[in-house]
Amino acid sequence: MKFGIVTFPGSNCDYDAFQAVTDVLGEEATYLWHKDHDLQGSDVVILPGGFSYGDYLRAGAIARFSPIMQEVISHAKNGGPVLGICNGFQIACEAGLLPGALMRNSHLQFVSAEVRIRVENADTMFTNLYERGEILRMPVAHGDGRYVAPAGVLEELEGEGRVIFRYADASGNVSADANPNGSERNIAGIVSDAGNVLGMMPHPERACSPLLGSSDGVRLLESILAKVAA
Amino acid sequence: MAKFRIAVHITPRKGLLDPQGNAVRDALRTLGFTSVKDVHVGRYILVETDAYDAIAAEEAVTEMCQKLLANPVTEDFEIESAVHA
Numbered sequence: 001m002k003f004g005i006v007t008f009p010g011s012n013c014d015y016d017a018f019q020a021v022t023d024v025l026g027e028e029a030t031y032l033w034h035k036d037h038d039l040q041g042s043d044v045v046i047l048p049g050g051f052s053y054g055d056y057l058r059a060g061a062i063a064r065f066s067p068i069m070q071e072v073i074s075h076a077k078n079g080g081p082v083l084g085i086c087n088g089f090q091i092a093c094e095a096g097l098l099p100g101a102l103m104r105n106s107h108l109q110f111v112s113a114e115v116r117i118r119v120e121n122a123d124t125m126f127t128n129l130y131e132r133g134e135i136l137r138m139p140v141a142h143g144d145g146r147y148v149a150p151a152g153v154l155e156e157l158e159g160e161g162r163v164i165f166r167y168a169d170a171s172g173n174v175s176a177d178a179n180p181n182g183s184e185r186n187i188a189g190i191v192s193d194a195g196n197v198l199g200m201m202p203h204p205e206r207a208c209s210p211l212l213g214s215s216d217g218v219r220l221l222e223s224i225l226a227k228v229a230a
Numbered sequence: 231m232a233k234f235r236i237a238v239h240i241t242p243r244k245g246l247l248d249p250q251g252n253a254v255r256d257a258l259r260t261l262g263f264t265s266v267k268d269v270h271v272g273r274y275i276l277v278e279t280d281a282y283d284a285i286a287a288e289e290a291v292t293e294m295c296q297k298l299l300a301n302p303v304t305e306d307f308e309i310e311s312a313v314h315a
Contacts, residue, residue, distance in 0.1 A: 055272075058301055065298070094301070101303040106249050148246060148304060182247065 001228055002030040004042025005086075006072065008063050013049035013085065013205065020205040021046075025221045034066040043228055044081045045072050047088025047201060049141070059102060059144045060090030069095060081125060081224055082197045086142055088188075089199035098192055098199045099157070100149030102142075106182025110143040114213065116181050117188045117202055118168040121161045125227035126192055126198045131221040135172055136165075138202035138218035145181035145201040147190075157190055165200055167188035231280045235315035239271035239308045240300045275299055278287035284312035 003021045014031060021029040030040050034052075039045065044147040053062035063069065071089070071123025076082045076097050084092035092098045105111060114137055122132040130136070149157070152160045157163050165188040174186045181201070189200030242248040248270055255269040277294065281287035291309050300307040 050290060057299070061298065061301070099303075101301055103246070103304055104249060108249050127289055146247075150303070163281075182249075 001027050001225060002041055002045045003027060003044045004032045004039050004044055005029055005046045005048055006032045006034060006068055007048075008034045008050065008052035008066060010052045010054055011048050011050035011087070013087075016203070017046045017048045017085070017205045020208045020217070020221060021089070022207045024218055025225065027225065032068050034063070034068050035070055037067050037219065039068075039071050039075060039111075042075075044083065044224055045075055045090050046205075047072070047082065047084040048087060048205075049086030051162075052087055054092065055144075058090075058094070059087060060094040063087075064094040073097065076192070076197050079194060079196050080176055081228060083111045083126070083224070084197065084199040085198045085203055085205060086145075086201055090144065090200045092197060097197045098190060100147055100190070102138055102144050102148075102201070103146045104144050105142070105146055105150050105180075110141075111145070112141040113139070113180060115140050115202060116168055116170060116178065117165040117187075118174065119164065120166055121164045124164055124195055124198075124223075126191065126223050127164055128221045129159070129225060133172060135168060135170065136180055136202075137214040138204055138207040138217055139203050139213075142181070142201055145183065147181075147183040147187045147201075149184065154184060157187075158185075160193070162191050162195075163187050163189075164191055164198070165202070202204055210215045231282060233315040234279055234281055234284060234312040236277050236279070236287060236291045236312045237310040238275040238277060238291060238295060238299060239258075239272060239310075240275065240295075240305050241270050243304050243306055246304060272305070279314050281312070287312040
């Protein structure tokens with residue numbers, strides 16, 4: 001399977017994603033330049049973390065209009081898997097692939113830390129190798145990670161099982177203390193209504209080796225593999 | 231065609247938590263401006279554009295706000311009247 005990893009000016013987790021796909025997953029990966037109009041036959045697209053276009057205007061706002069994003073949007077509309085991590089989550093929201101938005105962290109500080117997230121739905125193409133309620137450890141590194149959406153949208157996300165990760169403590173309690181950015185309802189990751197677009201602030205690609213402190217992100221990539229290859 | 235300048239004000243949507251505005255409000259109170267009730271921090275954008283008339287320029291900038299300059303989920307925008315640039 002081929003993973004396409006988009007490089008915007010200012011992306012800085014594209015190499016991490018590339019390594020995770022090629023070294024850990026053992027699959028093919030290619031970089032997709034933001035000015036290109038070609039997904040190069042990618043089966044899965046990763047929108048990586050970073051500060052695309054310097055976060056000018058709003059995080060993800062400019063990236064959304066880049067040439068490659070028009071192809072990514074078509075890919076997503078045709079049911080193709082898209083994984084938006086951190087800045088990629090912000091871009092996916094700006095592009096309308098996911099509802100809601102990511103705002104400045106409630107405490108106003110950039111947060112670079114390991115967090116725990118609880119798997120809320122293990123029946124998605126991104127989580128089928130996890131168990132519901134499982135606690136994962138992954139790093140976060142962002143200044144604008146506070147997920148917000150209108151109340152009606154939040155209810156819809158909850159009702160349809162589309163909140164797939166929530167910030168929690170080691171015991172699995174979803175508490176304000178475990179919430180690194182003030183996200184509504186401790187939301188750390190959501191999927192689109194068709195289930196093929198995932199946006200999440202934590203970095204699974206940076207939790208793919210014991211050397212990095214956690215391997216909990218590996219099964220997320222393997223889940224996609226299991227689903228798409230099937 | 232003539233050249234117009236339009237000022238755009240973008241502010242956090244009312245009712246949403248505005249931590250930046252709150253931090254500035256608290257700082258002002260600490261400075262002694264104890265009567266300050268509320269502060270909101272937004273963006274001020276100046277757009278210069280060619281248009282047939284002021285109304286066309288304002289319509290164009292409104293569309294720019296809807297499509298890019300403001301986030302419809304989290305922000306409100308107001309545009310000022312177009313002036314000849």
